[in-house]
Amino acid sequence: MPSPVSFALIAVHSLKLSLGDRSYAILIGAGLLADQESYATLPSAPLAAIVTNDVVAPLYAQRLESVLKQRHREVVQIILPDGEAHKDWASLDRIFDVLLAHGCDRKTVLYALGGGVVGDMTGFAAACYMRGVPFVQIPTTLLAQVDSSVGGKTAINHPRGKNMIGAFYQPLLVVCDLDVLDTLPERELSAGLAEVIKYGPIADPAFLDWIETNLDALRARDKDALAYAVRRSCEIKAWVVGQDEKEAGLRAILNFGHTFGHAIEAGLGYGEWLHGEAVGCGMVMASELSARLGLMPPAFVDRMRRLIERAGLPVRGPALGAERYLELMSVDKKNEGGEIRFVVIEALGRAGVRPAPDTLVAQVIEAHSG
Amino acid sequence: MPSPVSFALIAVHSLKLSLGDRSYAILIGAGLLADQESYATLPSAPLAAIVTNDVVAPLYAQRLESVLKQRHREVVQIILPDGEAHKDWASLDRIFDVLLAHGCDRKTVLYALGGGVVGDMTGFAAACYMRGVPFVQIPTTLLAQVDSSVGGKTAINHPRGKNMIGAFYQPLLVVCDLDVLDTLPERELSAGLAEVIKYGPIADPAFLDWIETNLDALRARDKDALAYAVRRSCEIKAWVVGQDEKEAGLRAILNFGHTFGHAIEAGLGYGEWLHGEAVGCGMVMASELSARLGLMPPAFVDRMRRLIERAGLPVRGPALGAERYLELMSVDKKNEGGEIRFVVIEALGRAGVRPAPDTLVAQVIEAHSG
Structure with missing residues (x-):
């Protein structure tokens, strides 16, 4: 207490x-x-x-x-x-x-x-x-x-x-x-940190810096650090949802890392990995995709992977094979006309939603799984 | 054709x-x-x-x-x-x-x-x-x-x-x-007429007159008569729903006859009576309740029963016993705080929602079932 x-x-x-x-x-x-x-x-x-x-x-x-x-x-x-x-x-x-x-x-x-x-x-x-x-x-x-x-x-x-x-x-x-x-069990705390980390690259570079500085305090459950992390996360989420309640556009950015993450969860069977764990690993993949699309420098992928690892989260996906990942991602709700759509980082603090060639996505998966 | x-x-x-x-x-x-x-x-x-x-x-x-x-x-x-x-x-x-x-x-x-x-x-x-x-x-x-x-x-x-x-x-x-x-099978046509008839007493006395005059044409599937019946019904429904989409108040009047009707459907097992048949009989009971509450004259109950019978609909409920009816009605969505609420006719063309004493409701059921 x-x-x-x-x-x-x-x-x-x-x-x-x-x-x-x-x-x-x-x-x-x-x-x-x-x-x-x-x-x-x-x-x-x-x-x-x-x-x-x-x-x-x-x-x-x-x-x-x-x-x-x-x-x-x-x-x-x-x-x-x-x-x-x-x-x-x-x-x-x-x-x-x-x-x-x-x-x-x-x-x-x-x-x-x-x-x-x-x-x-x-x-x-x-x-x-x-x-x-x-x-x-x-x-x-x-x-x-x-x-x-x-x-x-x-x-x-x-x-x-x-x-x-x-x-x-x-x-x-x-x-x-x-x-x-x-x-809260340690593992669940880490899973929550995945969603906290998410808000940095999609909306607030200063918050990403803050998380990097305060990650140890967060994992030690420092109340002030947790209070700020919860508050800033909810502020960003409320700002996004207030503009696009039913995900006609902007709201989809909150799914950064989730397309890959959902494939991991479904591929292993729900509950094998925690949702936050799958999202953590999915963010590494989505960062890699952003880099391979030429939107972000390779150093961004390293930065994200290091932070996610420090949060106690997995940074390599299970070895399902790229084909299985693609198959699982093909039923994602963001998809349109049979095309898989990914949330990518376009600049630090700004995300977008776009399709990507299957071959490129397969390379991303191969690089960060197995 | x-x-x-x-x-x-x-x-x-x-x-x-x-x-x-x-x-x-x-x-x-x-x-x-x-x-x-x-x-x-x-x-x-x-x-x-x-x-x-x-x-x-x-x-x-x-x-x-x-x-x-x-x-x-x-x-x-x-x-x-x-x-x-x-x-x-x-x-x-x-x-x-x-x-x-x-x-x-x-x-x-x-x-x-x-x-x-x-x-x-x-x-x-x-x-x-x-x-x-x-x-x-x-x-x-x-x-x-x-x-x-x-x-x-x-x-x-x-x-x-x-x-x-x-x-x-x-x-x-x-x-x-x-x-x-x-x-459409004859029985289904009659079931539909129950909902057409409903709109008269709750919203439009002139439409009730029109239905009485044109009931034979409707049952003979005269296209002009059907066109007018569908159009006037949809007009009234659109007017009600446009004011109260989520049934905070007014919309509940569209459930005239439905509280008793749902009890009949659930009591016999869904599908035994058609929904419209249960509503037809339920409107006779709800008219009787309106009369016994002193809102409408007894002649109104006779008028409704005659019209519903002419439409080819049952006017006596199954012999489930008043107690079973009350039990089945106790899970109606209109209820509040455990009290059953009924749609009643307050004046020809105007309906309201109110509770009624169990003993009075039981008398209504006894009078029109078995």
């Missing part, structure tokens, strides 16, 4: 994601999960459901239920099996079944307590249950705090592709409690 | 459903399905999918595919088993599987060719596939033309309740071809 002094040092930052009448606050600070004040702006409703998984539930579900019981007459807990392998229809249907069994109605508030998988599934369940109920994101992993809980992308996986079935559906509120990161 | 003269008599009506940048046209006329002109305003895309069922496919799928092949490089047909019993996740997943197998991307257009079940499922599939692809409604039943294809309510059923899982997701275009009603 952090000392009371460190509590006092960390202010609660409240960002706003601006989407007209679907705008919402992102709260970042210590001790927010069990603080009644965090939820003060939410609409009242007799029923609420906490959706979480069997790893997070023993740590935080009871504490959250206690505070929510001051707002709701009845709080149902829905505990799903942990892991990307369970981000499927069966889990979603279990949520629906419990909600219906408890007479949950259109006003019932769903609280997603967990990492990206819980957040994506709870958000999609909220989007579909009775054609839409309110929901709140309470991300418990670094990855979810800096990326997946913000922006309203919700989904489940399909055997033929990751996040293929989903909705754009915004939460009412995001509560990033930095204290919950204390219980 | 209607004579060329009757073709000339029926103009193509184009209504507009106004929802800002999600506004769309509803085309009503003869011969529209196979007319290239009907689709002229749609965005171009290399791939398209026709989603239909095994009853409609042999009648119209080939004709539609031929005309769409002039717009799209490849047109995939997805033929689902017919009937409300198949409005479930298994059918939805089959759509996703075929779309993914064919490399369908975010620009792929889905065409819903069929009745309410096909339209609701295709719309929901379009809402979820890659978080949303464009879709077109080509309703082939009277019920779908006058009600379910317009307004963007999409859903599948859950074993615990009808339409519990879904989305508000608007089509790009609705094409109501009056000619396809020629092949």
Whole structure:
């Protein structure tokens, strides 16, 4: 537990994601999960459901239920099996079944307590249950705090592709409690750092410098460093999503490293590598592609690979073979007319989306896998 | 087949459903399905999918595919088993599987060719596939033309309740071809008339008079009568949905007769009675409830029952027992805080939503079932 002094040092930052009448606050600070004040702006409703998984539930579900019981007459807990392998229809249907069994109605508030998988599934369940109920994101992993809980992308996986079935559906509120990161396994912390690192090359060179300087503090879970990393990541994400909620263009840059990363995840079977690990390695490949397209100097690839390695992430992809990578990438949602489209760095702090010749992509894969 | 003269008599009506940048046209006329002109305003895309069922496919799928092949490089047909019993996740997943197998991307257009079940499922599939692809409604039943294809309510059923899982997701275009009603079975025509009749008491007393006068012509499939019925129904629906897309208030009036009707459908098992049959009988009960609440005179109940009976619809509900009806109605989406809410007629042409005492509802059910 952090000392009371460190509590006092960390202010609660409240960002706003601006989407007209679907705008919402992102709260970042210590001790927010069990603080009644965090939820003060939410609409009242007799029923609420906490959706979480069997790893997070023993740590935080009871504490959250206690505070929510001051707002709701009845709080149902829905505990799903942990892991990307369970981000499927069966889990979603279990949520629906419990909600219906408890007479949950259109006003019932769903609280997603967990990492990206819980957040994506709870958000999609909220989007579909009775054609839409309110929901709140309470991300418990670094990855979810800096990326997946913000922006309203919700989904489940399909055997033929990751996040293929989903909705754009915004939460009412995001509560990033930095204290919950204390219980995060080392490997998950590193996975989250992949998405933090991502924001540098696509949007903010100064942030990339800051991450390089503060990486050791971040891995040591220094609260001030984490607070800044979460805040700056959410600021950039909110800025991008506020301009392009449904990924008509700009938003796709947030998928830097994800095209290669999704192929790794699908190729190995969901859950073998963590999403952030696959994205880390995918960013090395996407940086290499940017260099081979003549957009960035080779030194940029080295810089990215070194940083990703220092974050405790894999920098070489599994030996699936270039052909298999290409096949897996051919079902990516960014694709158009059968052409694979990649997020590349066009200049430090600026990304774009473009196709690339298969032979070039194959060279990139060969250079950074196996 | 209607004579060329009757073709000339029926103009193509184009209504507009106004929802800002999600506004769309509803085309009503003869011969529209196979007319290239009907689709002229749609965005171009290399791939398209026709989603239909095994009853409609042999009648119209080939004709539609031929005309769409002039717009799209490849047109995939997805033929689902017919009937409300198949409005479930298994059918939805089959759509996703075929779309993914064919490399369908975010620009792929889905065409819903069929009745309410096909339209609701295709719309929901379009809402979820890659978080949303464009879709077109080509309703082939009277019920779908006058009600379910317009307004963007999409859903599948859950074993615990009808339409519990879904989305508000608007089509790009609705094409109501009056000619396809020629092949509609008698029973389905009557089911569609239930939704036509509905619009009278909730919104337009003059339309109720018109239906009473023209009911025989409608049942004889007179094209002019059908054209007017479809047009006036869509006008009223578009007016309601344009004010309240997501059913925050007014839109609920479109569910007149549906609370009782859904209980009948769920109680007998989906597909035993047609949706329109259950709604027909449900409107008799909801009229009776309106009378017993002192809102309408008893003569109104007789008027509605007579008209619904003349339309070829059942006017007595199955003998499930009032308790079972109440239990089934307790999962209705309109409910709030565990209280069942009913659409009632407050004055001819004006409806409202309100709770009612269980004992009164039980009396209504006893009077009109068994």
